[in-house]
Amino acid sequence: MAGMTVEGPSIDPSRPSIARVYDYLLGGKDNYAADREVGDVFKRDLPGSVAIAFANRAALTRAVAEIATTTGIRQFVDLGSGLPTADNVHQVAQRHAPGSRVVYVDIDPQVLVHGRALLEQNERTRVVRADVRDPEGVHDHPDTQELIDFDRPVAVMFSAILHHVNDEEDPAGIVRYWRDRVPSGSYFFVSHFRSGNNPETAEAERVLQQTFGRGRWRTDKEIESLLDGLEILDPGIVPASLWRPETVDSPWGDNGSVQELTVWQRLIAAGLARKA
Numbered sequence: 001m002a003g004m005t006v007e008g009p010s011i012d013p014s015r016p017s018i019a020r021v022y023d024y025l026l027g028g029k030d031n032y033a034a035d036r037e038v039g040d041v042f043k044r045d046l047p048g049s050v051a052i053a054f055a056n057r058a059a060l061t062r063a064v065a066e067i068a069t070t071t072g073i074r075q076f077v078d079l080g081s082g083l084p085t086a087d088n089v090h091q092v093a094q095r096h097a098p099g100s101r102v103v104y105v106d107i108d109p110q111v112l113v114h115g116r117a118l119l120e121q122n123e124r125t126r127v128v129r130a131d132v133r134d135p136e137g138v139h140d141h142p143d144t145q146e147l148i149d150f151d152r153p154v155a156v157m158f159s160a161i162l163h164h165v166n167d168e169e170d171p172a173g174i175v176r177y178w179r180d181r182v183p184s185g186s187y188f189f190v191s192h193f194r195s196g197n198n199p200e201t202a203e204a205e206r207v208l209q210q211t212f213g214r215g216r217w218r219t220d221k222e223i224e225s226l227l228d229g230l231e232i233l234d235p236g237i238v239p240a241s242l243w244r245p246e247t248v249d250s251p252w253g254d255n256g257s258v259q260e261l262t263v264w265q266r267l268i269a270a271g272l273a274r275k276a
């Protein structure tokens with residue numbers, strides 16, 4: 001499958017998609033009745049769904065701003081990028097470092113269609129439809145090869161994607177693949193659903209897995225082990241709302257000013273690592 005774009009069904013409005021349900025939770029308009037139905041179940045039964053989505057997006061935005069302002073990295077691969085929303089990775093990166101290049105990768109056909117229309121605003125941004133579980137296919141894709149210079153440090157973003165990858169699909173191997181292909185000084189961002197032994201969140205995990213038929217929430221230790229061989233930077237793997245909250249650069253509001261996080265806000269963890 002190396003070097004190939006994913007072929008597959010075209011957009012099916014009758015079945016909920018991860019990308020569109022997430023878009024609905026973020027307040028977007030790129031979703032259908034089937035997605036809103038699932039989103040409404042989340043909102044009703046898992047009252048923190050919207051807060052989780054916002055906390056995640058805010059942490060991603062802060063991480064991109066940090067990378068663009070504190071390192072010389074000017075190229076990003078955003079794996080499982082989702083539908084275009086407010087302040088996408090290239091907008092944040094290019095605001096701080098105008099020359100930044102971004103390859104967005106998602107398996108959802110709608111992300112390709114809407115992404116091409118809304119994200120490919122300049123020659124420094126590409127949207128690739130591919131499966132992150134086939135890292136070679138993503139890496140070897142002509143658009144990735146055209147935009148990303150793998151001899152220079154790269155930021156590889158795994159934002160809210162690895163919890164959609166089952167254990168037997170080797171999420172650590174996916175991260176390792178990228179680690180082995182980027183030079184020293186490259187950064188890795190990860191945000192990930194955290195499993196705790198809390199009955200409320202166990203139910204949330206069950207509903208999500210049942211809805212999409214896949215995925216695995218992980219403990220902080222398990223999330224850390226996905227970043228094996230990389231140096232995890234301060235403050236480590238922490239609730240996304242507490243990940244460098246002082247870097248306020250986000251339309252998502254959540255800047256970690258909340259002292260007491262709810263059980264829901266604690267559900268999503270974030271961390272940044274560097275290849276030595």
Ligand SMILES: C[S@@+](CC[C@H](N)C(=O)[O-])C[C@H]1O[C@@H](n2cnc3c(N)ncnc32)[C@H](O)[C@@H]1O
Nearest residue numbers: 018019022080081082106107108131132159160
């Ligand atoms: C929860 S959204 C996260 C979006 C964005 N990264 C963020 O953090 O805001 C997860 C995205 O991963 C995509 N996705 C799920 N499985 C995938 C796979 N195997 N390959 C590529 N994309 C995938 C979904 O289509 C969806 O757009």
